[in-house]
Amino acid sequence: xxxxxxxxxxxxxxxxxxxxxxxxxxxxxxxxxxxxxxxxxxxxxxxxxxxxxxxxxxxxxxxxxxxxxxxxxxxxxxxxxxxxxxxxxxxxxxxxxxxxxxxxxxxxxxxxxxxxxxxxxxxxxxxxxxxxxxxxxxxxxxxxxxxxxxxxxxxxxxxx
Amino acid sequence: xxxxxxxxxxxxxxxxxxxxxxxxxxxxxxxxxxxxxxxxxxxxxxxxxxxxxxxxxxxxxxxxxxxxxxxxxxxxxxxxxxxxxxxxxxxxxxxxxxxxxxxxxxxxxxxxxxxxxxxxxxxxxxxxxxxxxxxxxxxxxxxxxxxxxxxxxxxxxxxxxxxxxxxxxxxxxxxxxxxxxxxxxxxxxxxxx
Numbered sequence: 001x002x003x004x005x006x007x008x009x010x011x012x013x014x015x016x017x018x019x020x021x022x023x024x025x026x027x028x029x030x031x032x033x034x035x036x037x038x039x040x041x042x043x044x045x046x047x048x049x050x051x052x053x054x055x056x057x058x059x060x061x062x063x064x065x066x067x068x069x070x071x072x073x074x075x076x077x078x079x080x081x082x083x084x085x086x087x088x089x090x091x092x093x094x095x096x097x098x099x100x101x102x103x104x105x106x107x108x109x110x111x112x113x114x115x116x117x118x119x120x121x122x123x124x125x126x127x128x129x130x131x132x133x134x135x136x137x138x139x140x141x142x143x144x145x146x147x148x149x150x151x152x153x154x155x156x157x158x159x160x
Numbered sequence: 161x162x163x164x165x166x167x168x169x170x171x172x173x174x175x176x177x178x179x180x181x182x183x184x185x186x187x188x189x190x191x192x193x194x195x196x197x198x199x200x201x202x203x204x205x206x207x208x209x210x211x212x213x214x215x216x217x218x219x220x221x222x223x224x225x226x227x228x229x230x231x232x233x234x235x236x237x238x239x240x241x242x243x244x245x246x247x248x249x250x251x252x253x254x255x256x257x258x259x260x261x262x263x264x265x266x267x268x269x270x271x272x273x274x275x276x277x278x279x280x281x282x283x284x285x286x287x288x289x290x291x292x293x294x295x296x297x298x299x300x301x302x303x304x305x306x307x308x309x310x311x312x313x314x315x316x317x318x319x320x321x322x323x324x325x326x327x328x329x330x331x332x333x334x335x336x337x338x339x340x341x342x343x344x345x346x347x348x349x350x351x352x353x
Contacts, residue, residue, distance in 0.1 A: 017194075031206065035206040042208060042209060045212075064223065065220055107267065108270075109228075109229055109231035110231075131209055133209065134274065135213070136217065136221045136271050138223075138228065146234045149229055149236070150228060151224050151228045
């Protein structure tokens with residue numbers, strides 16, 4: 001009888017230990033996935049900040065963290081996946097931006113409608129978790145002779 | 161009952177009690193061991209993303225502000241700051257320092273405030289940043305202007321008391337003026353736990 005009780009307790013401890021171990025493993029895997037997603041989000045932001053397609057320049061010199069609003073318009077139109085002719089361009093940038101939504105909100109001196117640059121939001125958006133990165137950027141209107149720059153916020157929402 | 165049998169039963173009960181205490185000690189030790197392993201395995205949460213944002217946002221924001229239109233008769237924010245330090249007036253703002261503060265409060269709330277970050281923006285000409293607004297932008301010990309914005313309790317008192325720390329590299333903008341180099345420093349405070 002004593003031996004049976006010892007065996008039962010031993011197995012209970014083994015099962016508890018296994019459950020404990022699997023819970024720890026699950027936690028560390030989730031943490032690893034979270035870290036991978038964060039690295040991916042940072043990479044997408046970096047890609048976006050230094051894209052020559054939309055960066056602004058002054059006398060052929062690229063300006064850091066600055067976007068030309070006319071290039072933004074043209075770029076977002078060119079990779080809009082709702083237009084079938086843009087399919088290849090959209091797929092090309094999908095390799096860089098993955099499942100994300102990228103927009104720029106002009107905030108100063110005037111608040112204007114955001115420029116939606118890239119949108120590959122998963123269909124079940126409500127259930128998706130995401131990492132949002134917001135970085136202040138300069139926006140250039142090259143058609144103005146003076147006061148060309150305004151301030152905007154680059155929002156990069158990466159779905160995980 | 162025989163006296164010898166009663167004594168034996170008491171001895172057995174005592175032995176059982178000791179074994180129970182032994183098991184209890186073993187269980188406590190096992191639980192402590194599990195907790196120790198759990199603490200050793202689970203490291204601090206990933207700070208890749210927040211670290212990236214905090215290390216970039218202050219300098220990016222100041223760089224962006226420096227070239228931005230000041231919505232003030234065609235001048236940019238750098239010229240507005242220069243007018244503030246040189247005590248000059250601009251057409252649209254009799255007090256350029258106050259105009260800059262008003263614009264910056266709006267911009268900072270829409271950028272850092274939206275992310276619930278505590279911050280402090282200080283402007284100064286001397287070598288070291290001022291601790292209070294009354295020490296901001298001084299020339300030969302006389303105050304010539306004041307640009308000093310704090311939000312969410314990110315101030316000298318809370319830093320000295322240890323509620324906040326300013327660990328990240330602050331953003332710094334240097335503007336040459338007639339009265340010396342005007343420096344604008346933007347810091348993000350982190351709560352100390």
